[in-house]
Amino acid sequence: MIAGPEVSHLVAQYEAACGTKEGTEHTSHHEETERAQRVFFENVEKLSQAMKDMGNPFQEESRDLLSLDTKDIAHHTAAELIGTHLEKCKVRFQEFMKGLEGEEESTFYEPIKKNRVDFFRQVPASVDSSKQKVLKEDCQLFSKLFISCQSRECDLKEFFRHENQSHPAALSDGGKLHTCQKSHLTTILESQVTTPEAEPDADTIIIDGAALVNSLPPRSSKTFEEYAMLDVLPTIQAYSTKYKRTDIVFDVYRPSSLKAETRSKRGREKSKGMLFFHAFTGCDVISAFRGKGKKSAWQTWDVCDEASGVFSKLSQYPPVVDDEDLKTLEKFVVMMYDRSSTAEGVDDARSSTVNIIFDMGDRLIDINQLAENYSQEHISALLALHAFTGADCTSAFKGKGKVRPMKILNQNSKFIQIFAAVGDSWEIDELVLSGAEEFTCRLYGFSPRIKKVDEAREIKIKKICGSSLELRQGLSVDLSTFPPCKRVLLEHMKRVNFQVCVWKRAHEHYPEIPSPLDHGFHINSETGKLEPLWFEGRRHPQSPR
Template structure:
């Protein structure tokens, strides 16, 4: 029996005719030429269906099957008529064959040249991007762009079968077994993360709902209710309006601000006469340099390293004998993860010599994994560059250090446990001093680096310390040694805590109170200098006497004419007497204490040990943080919000609603 016959209806006479025709065609070749043109051959099953269509006609066989006589006549005459019609059409086509083009429409020189060009372009692209199956990686990625799928998408793809089965079991259980839902009820979406949409973006509705709780009218009603029910007003004002204080938080997240304002406060003691500075050695803040060195027209990361980054490093080295490049280290339990998530996660790309440069450079640099691979890649490229003479290039690689000269590896620089480049830079500055350098320049765009330099200058032992800061029109040289000489050693040492306390990457800014306002408050309250200096010296706890001074400083920060000492009293005064908005009132003492602990941890235990390669850092849990899984979250205040803490706001003696409870 020929192949395909078993799938035909054995009772239908048309199918029996088709079966006999297939017996004849089974001995033919695998394809059938129906036209004179090349490339027009079709498969046998397609030709078989065309013959069936010709035999059956336009009307099909429905009418014939209802009349046995007509069906028999058609069965006998149909194939013969089809043969005669086919011969007539072939003869007619032969007569006009000279008018019909014999070649396919793609058999032209221009089409063939374009096809060859496309093939060569495809081969070149494959050779340029490499074979992804030969790479030592288990990442799931787009073969064209090499964008790596996020981990949660990979997890979703691996569990999609199990998820589908569980949804099916749930459907059967609810609609057929327990009958808890109707068969017509809507089936909820799984919202599985996919490659084009890795996760559902948070809407602003949740943030708006949180902001509504900060409404001054709501707190006013609570205040009035507490008075009417003869509550403890002092106790009421010791509690925040909500779990995250509006003066320090926005939508449950730390408030951010402009750190560069602090440099404007120091503008009177900064110099830049426009002349070229001559220094012995330089230190580059690697992440900062990468951010302002745009790839431009570079095609691959190899081009970026050879045409952009390395030439910049060589130019910066200039007449100096040594240049150090310091990179960040990205850890899963970093305190800055919340800040990085707020900036966006960016698109994950693998960094290799042949990988194409992403079109959106800032978005690429928002991903920590991207930056980690890029930093390692650039570090290795820099130290492999052949320097003229005895000049050296050092570069950090995680907790290690590599050098352009194998004989110049310095054990004092590694291993190093600093996470941020802004503090690790000064481990390299100290090493430069050990090797006889007296004039050093740091290239950065981070205000934190300037603050740390001022605080530690007297302990470093340099004659001159310069910071090349900013880009474009805002580029300037900051003379750290002159700043220290002008503001004095005590204020220089206290500057790190002042900077952290008034807002940095890991400590909240005060709402509507920037660095300039805080600097003016410090100028008006010099007693705060000693308190700031105490908390810069790695204390075991925040002394109560220091907190009293800080409370007074914060009161002056929010109202220069207020004579109250504590922030709780100022809370009540500014709200009830001055009718201030919630955001323009200082935090409570409970919230300010946790804020001070976070500032002390950053300024005293992190920045305060910048000159030590392996600092001993206490756990953040003792300094205003708590761990939620793998992420550190802020402890805003130990005391709960007012609506939950004051008993008179929770119940009353009315018999209608509370029933006397």
């Protein structure tokens, strides 16, 4: 350090020897004072204690850069900066030394330019300029196509039956599924019931594995195995003494999963679940059952070490409980953090004879009380509405959310009947499709007499252009405000119907689920992954000869 204590002594001795300045009696550095040394010692002790409590980062074998206190994974660019920081400094120094060889380039007293690097700076979220550029180009392309269609006297109705671009602006973000705040639906439903002040007595607790990991930050654990044995297992054993049965459910992360795209958007910067998911690879996931004699009977399901992470089928093991014991399991507590799953829980509560309580961490939701406010048909409609307005495998309508669709559904019994029929069969009924088309028109603010989305798209452009149907130069056209064309809505409804079919068959032990390739998805020839099929056929109308 230039201002360090050693340099201060040398400067004082140099000044005294040269006579340029009288030597001073006190040549100690300000950091050599008793108070400064005491504060430094306390900080070192705190850091050492933090490493003992949180784990020594120098013993980590992972290549990820972790935060010491929260265990959050920093962005990979931060790890690259630290790995290359020393080399960058050496390059700066070599450039400075080379500059000394020619005085005309640099002098000895010229400072070395500082490398300004902030490793853990939180980059504020901003709209990517490339996305704005793509949207602008799409709008310009749409305008040119529309003008060309008019000049060639094409059929305007045929023009609006096509999306006229590779990805529908109303449902996609650059070819990916558009997402929304899914928990808004839970907020609406939760406002209709009274939150229990205390957790009621229950026979069974079903724990979301990811929620359990997020609620148990590692303290003294240094490895994944220690974390599982010291932090997770004692918590599970405590639950087993309180409940007759404790089940832990982990979602399976397969590369070919329909949720792969949604998980990729969540990233790894702030995800503890992604970090500690591998803690259970090769270990045991335990389900506990306490019988009538208050003896704990344990059964384990081994997790495969393969990348697919497929759980062993329960049929390979003897049953934990018999039919007589199952009759005693009358009330469930579900511990989870995903607020978007309330709609599925209400459907389960209405179709079962047990009591279900959702533990959201900071509050409880009585699912049975919530289900009593709706008929079975209405609950089935809510399940389909949740998928229609955006779930993990289905896209949301830009700018529409879930509050407005919920209001439209509750105000019209016709839409309740239509959405209740979604998912009854793997094939979409024509009445369901036409009803979804009418609902989409209502969602975009059109009058009840407008029931076709292609007609609604034509009316929308007429409002922008006026009676002349001419796009003026510089006129902005936001394509995301247009409802999707019927061909796009058809593929969207295929994905919605497929998702609801899976949800409605969740009670079956081994449901027969067909391939998603015929239900709004296709395999990307380059990546080999499942992707949404936005529409079939041409994106533009065929030009007249």
